[in-house]
Amino acid sequence: MRPLVAHIDLGALRHNYQLACRCAPQSRSVAVIKADAYGHGALECARALEADVPAFAVACIEEAISLREGGIKVPIVLLEGIFTADELALVDQYNFWISVHTEWQVAALLAFSPRQPIPVWMKVDSGMHRLGFSLDEAPDVWQRLVNAPQVTALHLMSHFATADAREGSYFNQQMTALTTLAESLDAPLCLANSPATLAWPIAHGDWNRPGVMLYGSDPLEEANEITRQLRPVMSLRSEIIALRELEEGEPVGYGGRWRASRRSKIAVVAAGYGDGYDRHAVDGTPVLVNGQRCAIAGKVSMDMLTVDVTDVPEAVIGSEVVLWGSASNGVVLPVDEVARYCDTISYTLLTGVLPRVPRRYHSAFA
Ligand SMILES: Cc1ncc(COP(=O)(O)O)c(C=O)c1O
Structure with a gap:
């Protein structure tokens, strides 16, 4: 079998969720498992977390239904709400919660007769300028929803544009607008994504x-x-499948982007952009070979990438190569660091691992 596997550490997932809960002890933490749990497998992650979470959040009804059909019983909220009015019948049938962010969704909801009232998170645009009612529209929409028989547990919801940044002026502007609105409506709030959970109590x-x-x-x-206490959940691991000795000046791979500056040993690793590994990875992007940091040398191909292992004499065919996550010897290569070398963010790397790569689930991983 091809050695590339995405190992998913469900113990680390539970640890990280508990960390989120400890960061925000007065708040309830809904676990966001949209986009197949950021590429980790939504159903497996939901099963691992279900005993601890008050609710899960997904992007759309298709994601929610596959969780329900997989046996997940806790509330599931659709972060973008319905995409067509006829989804409301399914929302009612499967007991989903919804966000509403635009007028036609409100009108559809108020024209619908659910078997029981639907928990609703009303989304307000406090500065992200993506989804949500404007701060001016919000009070009127709130009044229409708050007493409607179709609606229960109405919350104000908003999303931050800059909660990850050290500089807090735009965050504070969003927060002030939201606090003022929530106080005037006596509304409970659902706001914080990961960075706000971690940095903005x-x-x-x-x-x-x-x-x-x-x-x-x-x-x-x-x-x-x-x-610093977060633990990687996905470890993308492969192996060396071939080794090459190069003389000084010889190139590697498409376009010969990397050239040996000395006599070098190059390892060919079974992982490429056809697996979702980012082909924007520059020379020098770190990988772990037998738990030791090495660097990508040459352009990433569809099924392979090449690594300079000149300084790892024990690297042989079959040696473990970690593209991100943890190695068997416990050394960790953070996905965030790899993302910086690819001029991207961890979200795209994690959600980008393609179905071709088998996921293997572990409850405690070493
Ligand atoms: C509305 C909403 N809430 C929460 C999240 C979770 O954000 P993060 O992954 O940065 O914690 C997202 C993710 O994009 C989102 O769109």
């Missing part, structure tokens, strides 16, 4: 919505003592 509200931190990625511009 003022934003914890009644519910918080951690996503990427559950998977062990640090979303903050600057790590702190809490983010």
